Amino acid sequence: MTALSQLTPGQSEPTPKKRSRAMRNARREALWGYFFILPFILGLLIFTLLPTLATLMMSFSDFNLSGIDETSFVGLLNYKTLFADSQIWHSLGVTLKYALIALPVGLIIPLLLAIVLNSSYLYGKSIFRTLFYFPYIVPFVAAIFVWAALLNSETGWINDFLSWVGIAEPPRWLNDTTWIYPALVILGLWGIGNAMLIFLASLQGVPTALYDAAKIDGAGWWSTLFNVTLPLISSVIFYNLTLAIVGLFQYFTVPLVLNQGTGAPGGATMFYNLYLYKTFFTYNDMAYGATQAWLLFAIILTVTLVLFSTSKYWVYYAAEAR
């Protein structure tokens, strides 16, 4: 409702003359609405819709920056090459291996932290909240170098501590094809502040009456967590889960900075998006890269749709009436 539609107060039944005035007001309102969202519409067209279509067209061609004039339509050739390319499957595997560790860590740890920070048994909550959130603000390139120093297999504090505790051969973190994934997850630990804060805010929105009722019914800590807390914040869990998955499939800037895009050690960091980046910007194979991009889009879309369709079985929206 805007002010425009209130210019004829006190009239309940529109007479022919008033109805056209109401219609005129509605049209004026609509025009103003379109005017205000114009930046979004233009941006959508120029930076989203047209490029997406162009990429689709590209994937059906053999467009290459070195021979633009010879571009021709090749149908599904690029897609055939894509599915036969072993590097693609390897890269998908790399992404999944990382996601296997990163997704639980990226959701469970912030949630646990939020639960701790929400506890009534904690002193200095606001200080802790700040301490755990502010590393999220640190530019990730700086965070990479700072954590990499800690993870250094010879001089890093982590391996120093592990040797001191008695582990004879601490993992070679950034140089080991298996331990690189936990190392990358550790590198990304500073990013949990955002999810933690959102979880914390949603935890504070859970009505205490429910906790009291659960206590009266004799629920223990674990039981309360699973039957009261988690269901009531499930909408926020869903939000963080979806964003995390979409982000995970596009993960590549960290390995790019860490190893200059070589996929070291031994191809273990050649994430799907990193391979895509190399296809575009190193090999300049635009058509093939476009194909890779659309496969990625298809995967993300499928996963998102699956998430959304199963959400009605486990997500509870407290604020339904809005």
Next chain:
Amino acid sequence: MAVTTAKPITRKPPRIRFKPDIFLRKMALTLFTLLIAFLFLLPFFNMVLTSLSTTAQMMEPGAPLYPALPATFEYDGKELDVYEVSMPDGSMRDLAIVKKGRQETTFIDPQDVDGGEIVWEGAWRTLERPWSVSPAWSNYAEAWDGIDFPIVFRNTLLIALIGVIGTVVSSTLVAYGFARFRFPGRNLFFTILLATVFLPFAVTIVPTYAFFAAIGWVGSWLPLTIPHFFSNAYNVFLLRQYFMTIPVDLDEAAGIDGAGPIRILWSILLPQCKPVLLAVALFHLVFAWNDYFGPLIYLSAKFELQPIAVALPRFNNLYGSNPPLIQAASLMAMIVPVILFFLAQKAFIQGVVITGVDK
């Protein structure tokens, strides 16, 4: 005399100020969380300590954790390393090494130079060196020059500020449209807006790059700033949610007095939104400080225009063998967003909460 009803004697139970078992629980949890926080922030300590030490310290085995320099002694125009040697009479003396050997090593005593050379039985490698606290502040000066911090800082700041103006203005307009006006397709457009979050940027990057190349914007700041003038899904969502919590009454009152939509936005709505506008500005500033990929592809050839997110890895490639300098540069890269955050915590947190929780 009036009849007074006797008031029942009620006494509130004495307020228990100190419950031992609850206090213990609180202490336990607080200490536990403190430990977790300490581990979480460990890299900061490492960063500060490393940035103040030197490569010499890093290569010496047995070096302490704090920034320190091993003692040296100048003799005969040469700088001799000093070691802690155990003397036959059981004491430890600091002697300067003259000749390194496996079975026996030759030293001279810095305090008694003319006393001649002292031959000691043993391998010099087993000896430790005396250290003295010595923070290498010069590292910061070196890193400042090496990464060309003033230029890089200026670049990052300008890119960020222009983007902030663009995103605040455009996102406010778009959010206002979605929040206060009814028009056909409003819900559809809003859903599309939200859906853009799920679109992988890989699908749009190449034609966008080609477009910018064709109009000659590659190699300038324009591709990094102009797109933000077309609003951004997160910011529009945040602002729209906030607008919707503000009652329409004032808008309507102003409308009756003859204010048009723009006037209403400017004079009525925006003054009530200052914290959220600040949050949007801060989010974008932090995003721009963090943005690596955009500057990488559009500014790869133009070193003098690069922001800090791209300059830092380039610096690392050049000075990779000097960890203290890298850490010093990393600290310089992160200091501005961190300080900004501490100054404007409330705005940040409010912004995150409104975006994240209002689903």
